Amino acid sequence: MKNNTATDYQNIIQNCQNLFRKKNQDYGTSWRILRLSSLTDQIYIKAKRIRSIQEKGTQKIEDGIETEFIGIINYCIMALIQIDLKTETALNLSAEFIDELYTKRANKNWELLANKNHDYDEAWRDMRVSSMTDLILMKLLRIKQIEDNNGQTLVSEGIESGYQDIINYAIFCLILMQSYPNS
Numbered sequence: 065m066k067n068n069t070a071t072d073y074q075n076i077i078q079n080c081q082n083l084f085r086k087k088n089q090d091y092g093t094s095w096r097i098l099r100l101s102s103l104t105d106q107i108y109i110k111a112k113r114i115r116s117i118q119e120k121g122t123q124k125i126e127d128g129i130e131t132e133f134i135g136i137i138n139y140c141i142m143a144l145i146q147i148d149l150k151t152e153t154a155l156n157l158s159a160e161f162i163d164e165l166y167t168k169r170a171n172k173n174w175e176l177l178a179n180k181n182h183d184y185d186e187a188w189r190d191m192r193v194s195s196m197t198d199l200i201l202m203k204l205l206r207i208k209q210i211e212d213n214n215g216q217t218l219v220s221e222g223i224e225s226g227y228q229d230i231i232n233y234a235i236f237c238l239i240l241m242q243s244y245p246n247s
Contacts, residue, residue, distance in 0.1 A: 067186065067189065069178075070174075072239045073239075079134065080134050080137045080138055081163075081167070083138065085163065088163075089159065093155060093162060095142050096146070096155040096156075098146070100146055100147070100211060100223065101208070103139055103146065104207050107140060107200075108201070108208070110132045110133075111200045112201070114132045114197050118193070133238050134238070137231050140227040145166065188233075189236075193237045199229075199233055203233075204226075207223050207226040211223065
C-alpha cells in the first residue's frame with residue numbers, strides 16, 4: 065500500500081469540515097461563546113474518553129473512537145479560529161465566513177504537517193494510536209498550564225502550536241485506524 069499522506073489528510077479534513085458545516089447549520093456559531101480554556105477542556109474530555117476506551121477495550125456509548133478524533137480536530141480548529149478572531153468579533157457569524165476560516169486553518173495546518181512529515185520522515189506511521197492519544201493528552205495538559213499562566217511561556221511554543229500538533233496527531237490516528245483497523 066502506497067502512503068499518500070496529502071490525500072489522506074484532505075479526505076479526513078473534508079469529512080471533518082462537512083460535519084462542522086452540518087453542525088453549524090444546526091447550532092450556528094454558538095461555540096463562539098466558549099473561551100479557549102473551555103475548548104481545551106472539551107478536547108481533553110474527548111481525548112480522555114479515547115484513552116479510557118483503549119484501556120478498557122470496551123465502551124458503553126455508541127460513538128466510537130473515530131468520532132472522538134474527528135471531534136478533537138474540529139474543536140482544535142474552533143480554538144484556532146477563536147485565536148484568529150479575538151473576543152471583539154461578533155458571536156453570530158455567517159456560515160460562509162466560518163467556512164472560509166475553517167479552510168484557512170486546515171490549509172495552514174497542512175503546511176505544518178507536510179513540513180514536519182518531511183523532517184521526521186513520517187515516523188508517526190510506526191507509532192501506536194494509543195501513544196499518540198497519550199501525546200494529545202500531554203499537549204492538552206501543556207496548553208492548560210500555559211492558559212493558567214495567562215498565555216505566557218519562557219521557552220516553549222504557545223497554545224496555537226499545541227492545537228496544531230493535536231490536530232496532526234488526531235489525523236495520524238485516523239489514517240492509521242483506516243489503514244490498520246486493529247492498531
